[in-house]
Amino acid sequence: MAGNTIGPGDDLEAWCTRCRMNLNHRVIAVVGYEVKRVHCLTCGSDHKYYPPKRVGVREKNAAVVKNRPDTPPRPKPRKTNSRAYGEWSTFMKEMPPDAEPRPYRLADMYTVGEFIEHPALGVGRVLEIVGRQKIQVVFKDGRKVLICNKQE
Ligand SMILES: [Zn+2]
Structure with missing residues (x-):
């Protein structure tokens, strides 16, 4: 100072x-x-x-x-996107204390409300199934669309 x-x-x-x-x-x-x-x-x-x-x-x-x-x-x-952070923390409050977020994988399928952990974005919660292979997840930095259910 x-x-x-x-x-x-x-x-x-x-x-x-x-x-x-x-x-x-x-x-x-x-x-x-x-x-x-x-x-x-x-x-x-x-x-x-x-x-x-x-x-x-x-x-x-x-x-x-x-x-x-x-x-x-x-x-x-x-x-810091404080608005996004606020939204995220609201969702995080609903996470049961013993819940373990599922590590995010391209090949996995997710359901709405599920908590996941992304290697770069951290813990988030699935908000919406956007399509067969896309989910919208709220993270600390805001909402992101992630690929899922992707078979090689
Ligand atoms: Zn002047």
């Missing part, structure tokens, strides 16, 4: 698209850890956040700038 948390109402230096200068801006919108919109304290315009540009490095000198200025690594908030 080394001053890394910026929220709406905070001030920071940003590139103003109207003034075409690095100026102090007030943060309007933050998504995750990324500042999305700012308000220029100089000209009063609201615009997308652009990081401050390095003074002296303009497009004209682009040829000179061989090495891109290091972009500081930003903490990328992991995109």
